[in-house]
Amino acid sequence: MNAIVTVVGSDKVGIIARVSAFFAERNINIEDISQTVLSGNFVMMMMVDLSQSSKPLPLVKEELDALGEQMGVSISVMHEKVFSAMHRI
């Protein structure tokens, strides 16, 4: 499945590097990536392919939460279909 990962928080060195490394270590491919500043917040968005992930999704989510906490940002993972349902007719 494809998921959209969003990282929201204050901008700092190495956010993209650490999140990318996290996915690479788990064999999760990043299909698309972009970043911007919205209402004063750094927002990074990634579309990732979880189908070949070396770890099950619940564990990946748990570890991502921990990583977010370390970096002082909030990371969410949601199915790509949720965004399609809301924003594409």
Added chain:
Amino acid sequence: MLFTPYEIKETVDMFLRYKLDIRAITLGISLLDCVSASGTETRRRMRDKILRVAGNLVKVGQEIEIEYGIPIINKRISVTPISLIAGASEDKNYTAYAQTLDEVARDLGIDFVGGYSALVQKGLTVGDERLIASIPEALASTERVCSSVNVATTKSGINMDAVRLMGQVIKDAAARTAQKDGLACAKLVVFCNAPEDNPFMAGAFHGPGEGESTLNVGVSGPGVVKAALENHRGASFDEIADVIKKTAFKITRMGQLVGMEAAKRLGVPFGILDLSLAPTPEVGDSVARILEETGLESAGTHGTTAALAMLTDMVKKGGVMASTHVGGLSGAFIPVSEDEGMVAAVRSGSLSLDKLEAMTTVCSVGLDMIAIPGDTSAATISAIIADEMAIGMVNGKTTAVRIIPVPGKKAGDWAEFGGLLGGTPIMPVHNFSSEAFIARGGRIPAPIHSFRN
């Protein structure tokens, strides 16, 4: 990127900041094939069937939560009204059926089971009478069972005998749970025009017109609507009506997605999507605060009914466009104890029972989670029900009463029900008697405009 940063942030914020969730996935299960002449055998069949059909419900719900990143707050089941199931048996008291439902729900990790119900808008069968008589005991001796009684419809009028009975049932249910501020009454709804596919409690049941089993989904999200309106302060009603409609559309599409997926995984047909702005006692999850965001100082002041009418209608319009089948109650709920803003409005004196009654003419349900003094007479409660049923009957809409006469407490005291049910100051009722009115019994005939055939 497939989506713009704004789109992504909007969706993520809905869940993380504004508490959007799937309030309930409710699996409706027909128990008609469980009927037998022996109550023991009927209950055994009920248990077996529910375990078989709903065995995976909680697991599927949790899987979807993780995969989609969407919280699903409650996993529930609704069943065929028990008066129809127990009627063939020799049992005189149906409490054991409620206890069976409670046990199965507990075993499956299901939050609530709805359907300890009877449909008596035109008359009472022996089974209906027995079920209604046992409601206080059934609700006091179970945790997860919810009960509802439909006493009126636009087509049939109001069964005033049943209305009279329900006043007494509500008093008895409160007395049996006096140490919990009459908690049993929070699990009991009296309906006019009850929908057969409502996924929300306490009023959910699997109507006799429904199929074998079906999955209905209830989506909430008052926080999202309020947040959307915050960006349009000072805008005209045309503009904010459109904002609500678009927001409702997006939320409903998400609910439809989850509903279809859950139904597929459970191997049952998808029934309906019910988009109802359903508040919780948490700050940021209030319908009253949406009404205030339209420009009212406090919910309940003049203008509240108009604001609620617009809100309910726009939620319905957005929802209808977004789902293949919209049903249930769809609109805005206005419970008092479950809504932090409503509680504040009662406390500040801006919201009265009479204004709430006016608001129910345009909300999607009715008088909901209202605490009244414990010494309110059964006849007064019945009269409150009769008024509410009349509003539903004449306007061709669903109305309901879920009211709690809190034992030993008086107007202004605090009643606490706990959890999602919240707590509220007790509201005063009119002290003039309705005894002779309720003592009449019989039926109030259906209104002239019900003859549309």
